[in-house]
Each structure stands twice: as C-alpha cells, then as structure tokens.
Amino acid sequence: MTSELPGPLLVIEDLHVSVGDREILRGVDLTIQEGETHVLLGPNGGGKSTLLNTIVGMPGYRVTGGRILFKGVDLADLEIDERARMGIGIAFQRPPAVRGVRLRQMLEVAARGEVAEDAIARLDEELNLGHMLERDVNMGFSGGEAKRSEMAQLLAQMPDLALFDEPESGVDLDNIAVVGGAMNALLKGEARISERTRAGLIITHTGHILEFVNADVAHVLYSGRLACKGNPLDLIEEISSHGYDACVECKLCQTLS
C-alpha cells in the first residue's frame, strides 16, 4: 500500500505548537520519505518530545500554525486512535502502566489483522517477554522490561511511521542491544532505502542506540525549529565535543538546512 504513495510519508510544514500558554515549537519543517530513518537531537526541554507527541495527537499539544500531512492527509482533525490506525506508532520515553490490562491482551489488540498468537510468540522470542505477557502492562516492570514491553507493542502494531522517544534512556547495555535490534528489524536498517517500507524518527541524547540502528539523517531541534541537518554520527560527534550552541552556528549546517 505505502509503495504507491504519491508523495512523502510525512510532511511537516511551519509547525507551531503550544503547551498551555507557552509556544514550544516555532516553525518546524520536516519531510520524511518512505523507507527513511531520521534522528532528532537537541537540548533538554527543547521540544523534541513535544514534536513526537503532536504527531501522534496526544491531548494538550495545541497546533497554532502550520500543518502535518501523513500519507497526504492533513492530521489536524484526526484523533489519536485514527492516526494509529493510519499507521503512526510511538514508543514513549516513559511508558505509562495500565492496570487491569495484561501485556498479552494489549499485543492482541495491537496485532489486529495478524494471527495474534503467532505474532506474540515471535515477539516473545525476539524481546524475551516471558512472564511479562501475563502481567498488567508496565505495572512494576523494571526500566529494561518496560522498554521491551513498549517495543513489543510497537512491533505488534507494525506502523508505517515509527516514532521512538529516547529508546535507550534508563536501559542497561544488554537491553539497549535487544531494543535496538528490534528497532532495526522493524525499520529494515540493513536494506537499501528503496527496499524499506517503513520510516522512523528517533530521539536520542547519547546516540548509543545508533550502534544498533542505521539512521539516514539527523536534525537538531533548537529554539523551536530544526536548526541543523547532517549525518547522524557526525552531528553527534560534533555536539559531544562542541555543544549544541556551536553546532547550530556551524555554517555547513546552515547551508544544508
């Protein structure tokens, strides 16, 4: 279905977003083509999570200007569940616990259309879910367990656009490898872009996750806009040695963006 898309998978144009009475995003432009994986960098509190939450349609994020097109459709009037059904999925940084719903039940709902039992068995193997399957979603899960549970839900959904909010935060090295491997499998990181069918947008602070996931391009969210664009590993290296302020001053970035 997505291979017949007339245009890019996601187009964000001059997006302005307020939370409460504060404007957080002040004119974000971003285009993601089918098959691409993008990385979002930027200082703490700069609005990275705000951008992802706005794309999925979380309540409280008010679009005051610009627009978001997904598969050519303006998302403005679509609720969060309609966006999910269209193929947008998110792995939250701090996934909420859901009392009374077992992880297995959540996965069955997310895997609609697929034989859920097979799908769940594969996810169990890939993400080592074990006893978590019969427990309430994220109730008392450790950091690594919560991330694996979140990743399992996203993989069961198989979204066309997968958003990841700091997938490595609060996770030990072994779990980063498991989570990163699952992300790369979903995004088909080893294949050429033209052979991939899904797209990704990954927020990362440390860049550790990029040891396991192939990304095509990175952006720096700074002062409410995407100020800079470049090769993910080059940008992360630049930022870790010189900081964000110096990075967005860089003439090369300005000519690229």
Ligand SMILES: Nc1ncnc2c1ncn2[C@@H]1O[C@H](COP(=O)(O)OP(=O)(O)O)[C@@H](O)[C@H]1O
């Ligand atoms: N649901 C919310 N309620 C109140 N303030 C929020 C909410 N979400 C984000 N913000 C505020 O928006 C700003 C950007 O936050 P965030 O998008 O989480 O940044 P980042 O992910 O880049 O660290 C912060 O000042 C944060 O406090």
Ligand SMILES: [Mg+2]
């Ligand atoms: Mg955040």
